Amino acid sequence: MASQATFEQRRRSAGLFLVAPAIVVLLAILGYPILESMMLALQRVQLNAGEIQRSFIGLGNFQRLLADETFRHAALNTLYFSVAEVVLVVVLGFGVALLLNHPLGRPGFFRILLVVPWAIAPVANAVLWKWILNANYGVLNGILQSLGLIDYYQVWLGSPFSALNFLLLVDVWKSVPFVALLLLAGLQRVPSILYRAAYMDGASRLQAFRHVTLPSMRGAVAIAVVLQTIWSLRVFDLVFVLTRGGPADATVLLNFLAYRVTFNFLDIGYGAAIANVIFVLTLLLAILYIRLVRPAEGAAR
Amino acid sequence: MSYALYRRGGPGLRLVTIVGLVLFVVWSAAPVVWLILSSLLQQKALIARPPDLSPANLTLDNFVTVVASAAALGRGILNSLIVALFSTAVALALGAPAAYALARLSVPRANAIAFLVLATQMLPSIAIAIPLFLVISRIGLIDNVFSLGVVYLSFNLPIVIWILRGFFLGIPAGLEKAAAIDGAGVLRTFWHIVLPISIPPLGAAAVFAFVEAWNEFFFALILTRQSAQTVPLVIAAFAGQYQTVFGQMMAAALISVVPVIVLAVVFRDWIVRGFADGMMKG
Numbered sequence: 001m002a003s004q005a006t007f008e009q010r011r012r013s014a015g016l017f018l019v020a021p022a023i024v025v026l027l028a029i030l031g032y033p034i035l036e037s038m039m040l041a042l043q044r045v046q047l048n049a050g051e052i053q054r055s056f057i058g059l060g061n062f063q064r065l066l067a068d069e070t071f072r073h074a075a076l077n078t079l080y081f082s083v084a085e086v087v088l089v090v091v092l093g094f095g096v097a098l099l100l101n102h103p104l105g106r107p108g109f110f111r112i113l114l115v116v117p118w119a120i121a122p123v124a125n126a127v128l129w130k131w132i133l134n135a136n137y138g139v140l141n142g143i144l145q146s147l148g149l150i151d152y153y154q155v156w157l158g159s160p161f162s163a164l165n166f167l168l169l170v171d172v173w174k175s176v177p178f179v180a181l182l183l184l185a186g187l188q189r190v191p192s193i194l195y196r197a198a199y200m201d202g203a204s205r206l207q208a209f210r211h212v213t214l215p216s217m218r219g220a221v222a223i224a225v226v227l228q229t230i231w232s233l234r235v236f237d238l239v240f241v242l243t244r245g246g247p248a249d250a251t252v253l254l255n256f257l258a259y260r261v262t263f264n265f266l267d268i269g270y271g272a273a274i275a276n277v278i279f280v281l282t283l284l285l286a287i288l289y290i291r292l293v294r295p296a297e298g299a300a301r
Numbered sequence: 302m303s304y305a306l307y308r309r310g311g312p313g314l315r316l317v318t319i320v321g322l323v324l325f326v327v328w329s330a331a332p333v334v335w336l337i338l339s340s341l342l343q344q345k346a347l348i349a350r351p352p353d354l355s356p357a358n359l360t361l362d363n364f365v366t367v368v369a370s371a372a373a374l375g376r377g378i379l380n381s382l383i384v385a386l387f388s389t390a391v392a393l394a395l396g397a398p399a400a401y402a403l404a405r406l407s408v409p410r411a412n413a414i415a416f417l418v419l420a421t422q423m424l425p426s427i428a429i430a431i432p433l434f435l436v437i438s439r440i441g442l443i444d445n446v447f448s449l450g451v452v453y454l455s456f457n458l459p460i461v462i463w464i465l466r467g468f469f470l471g472i473p474a475g476l477e478k479a480a481a482i483d484g485a486g487v488l489r490t491f492w493h494i495v496l497p498i499s500i501p502p503l504g505a506a507a508v509f510a511f512v513e514a515w516n517e518f519f520f521a522l523i524l525t526r527q528s529a530q531t532v533p534l535v536i537a538a539f540a541g542q543y544q545t546v547f548g549q550m551m552a553a554a555l556i557s558v559v560p561v562i563v564l565a566v567v568f569r570d571w572i573v574r575g576f577a578d579g580m581m582k583g
Contacts, residue, residue, distance in 0.1 A: 007481065008407055014487035015406025022399035022458055023414065029455045030421055036432035099321045103309055110322070111573065112566050113329040119565035120333075121516035123533040124554040127540040128336050131547055139335055142351030153350070173332065181573055199307050205314060230423065237518040241537055258427045263523070268431055275428035282423035290416055 040272035047266050054269075061273035071274065073249055074257040081168055081253055082232040088172045089228050090221060093179030100180070101187045114177040122174065126241035129170045133157060160250030163243055167251050171238055175231065179224045186220025187213070219292060226289040230282050254278050340364065340551040347547045363552035374553055376528075377535035378560075383446045384531060385514035388453035392510050395454075396461030397503065401491055403462070404469035405477065415466060422459045426519045429455070434523055444526040452520050457510040464509065464575055468502035469495070505575025508568045512561045532557045 041061055046053045065071050096114070099105045117125075132140050135155040144150045157163045190213060198208040236255045239245060245252040245260065252260070255278060262271030309315070338354070339347060346358035367374060403411045433452060434443075442448035472495065480490040496503070518533040525534065539553050565572065 011406045011487055012408065015402035015408040015411075018398035018402035018406070018488075018491070019408055019414065022395040022462065023418075025395055025454060026418065026421060026458055029451060030424070030429060032436065033429035033432035034424065036435075037428045040431065095321065096325055099318060099325055102314075102318045104315065104318050105322055108569075110325070111569050113326060115565040115569045115572060116333055116562055117329060119512055119561045120558045121518070121533050121536070121561070123516070123518050123537050124558045127536055127550060127554050128332060130540065130544075131339065131551065132332060132335060134547075137348045137350070137352070137547065139339075139352055146351050173328070177329070185573065195308065196304060199304050205307070205310050234425065236426070237533070237537075240518070240522075241540065255425055255427060258425065259519075262427065262431060272428065272431065275425050278425045279423065279428050282425070283420060286416075286420055286423045290419075 037272050037275060040269050041276045043269045045268040047268075052268075057269075061270050062277075064270060065273060065277070070249065070252070071257065074252045074254050077164060077250070077252060078233065078254045081164065081171075081235070082229055084168055085172060085175065085232045086225055086228045088168075089175045089179050090224050092172070092176045093224065094183050094217075094221070096176060096180035097183035097187055100184055114180060116177075117174050118177045118181075120174065122237035123241055125170065125174050126238045129166075129173075130157075130242055133166060157243055158247060160248050163247055164250050167238060167242060170242065171232070171235055175228065179228055182224050182227075183217070183220055186217050189220075190216040222292045223289065226285050226292060230285050230289075233278060233282055233285075336551055336555055339548055340555045342548055344546065344548055363548040364556070367549050367552045367556065371535070371539065371553065373530065373535045373538070374532075374556065377530055377532040378557070380446050380529055381515050381532040382560075384450045384453060385511045387447065387450035388457045388514045389507055389510040391450075392454055392457035392461045393503065393507055396458050396506070397465055397496070397499075398491065399458075400462045400465035401469050401495060404466045405472070405495075406487065415462070418459050418462050422456060430520065430523050433520075437524060443524060444529045446529045449521060449524055449529060449531070450514075452524060453514045453517060456517075457514060460510055460513060461506045464506040465499070465502055468499060468575065472498075501571045502575040504568055505571040508564050508572055509575075511564065515561050 040054075042056060042058060043054045044057045044060065100110050100114070120128075132138055133156045135141070135153060135158065138153075138156070140156065141150070141153040145153065156166050194212045194216070195208060198212050203211065234255060235253055236259065239251055239253060239256045240259075243251040245256055254274060258271050258274040258278065261267050261274060265271075310318075340363050341359050341361070342352070342354075343358045343360050343362070346353040346355070402408050403415050408414065437443055437448050437452075476494060477490055480494050485493065515531075516533060517531070518537070521531045521534050525531065536554055536557050540550055543550055
């Protein structure tokens, strides 16, 4: 018993020794900026002749948010974008995972196809799609016209509704592979003995899917939903390159709004307030993620 | 019906699977194929309606022009390489021991620390960008690859810790016990027993961190001016500047994504196993 205690003690002090450097570095990089950004959100920050003037205004910035038409618009855009993206990505990702889990989908070639969109930089992806969607020479227009589906070349990014949905399409294209990988890993963890039992009991394939696959995948799907929601709130590069928020602010998402308010309008305190709203939203989602992961871990054992 | 046949499904399911796989291939590959094709076609072929795909229009001129004229691209690639290698190496060196400690060694409040590490990832980059910018400009390190690399640790360290912790949680406890009985201390066990069996997840974490750093845009946009500009900035600027020279634009974009695509394809099995498993565990 005594030797057991020293064994644990030694492991504990070694543990602190191993974990400390990483935590110290993270704190050194992030500690001050996090506190400072919360302070900024409570201040009015003005730039006068290159001098930064700061005055404490309490929750003034947050009160401004409530009355701000542009913020409300961006929040609605973000809500639509995130909900639609999560639904599309998880449904398509699940479909792809099922395909790749089938014996016909096993060849490595399919996995190669899966990692390519994931690895492409969001900026390069945006540049590529800007060219595909080009109003005068874009290949999408070319294909649709050749097929007789459209009469004239369309300005896909020209009207608010269409621009937001194409932004969505491009991000879905890039996001599906990763969620598919996540769900594929989930599918491969479903114990095969369950399928064997379903077979012995004379269950049809469809019944096995409904009563074995779907319940076993509940945890993995929930994780994918939360992670994808967090990622969809972070979209920035795509908006920056593809639409710059236009037309008529139709593609201004919260993250882009925070950037624009801060760096274009130099309204630093207000920008920090918007950023903190996004932070709190994401943090709540992260807590949800943790709660979902825990039982999934227990079930896997 | 045998069990093997049962698992594979009947002709109906096979047909659905084949159709699904074909759609999946077209959906995933078409944009990439068009990226490659456009980079190899002359301008006159690209601005034909519809694009003229005859082989006579194939050319390497776009690449030649881009490589010869855009010195910024070469410098961007070099900068991205330095930033990505630096932040990946440091993240692994600090993150692997930390992940091991959080997963296996009875560090007080290990789960809370792990959650806080993850929570830093929830921070929108924009929230910390302004204070970071103010600090870094005060010490005169704006437009410097190493200050950018240090900032990248803010996301690469959490990524590495989170991926590896998921793996370390699954190591059988008997392995460490056996090493302890043989007289190995904790550090020796970590170095000689745990790390050698962790090559795939270490590789996954490394590839992941490298790709994230190589592709990062927002911090680079705010913290660099010219000499430290990374590839995504060069590509974004290029696309704004020469937005009518489509072939060259695609050639530049292709050059910028090839290194990470090669990495991702070569190490795909590690990524699939290492990352997906890491993310599924508390």
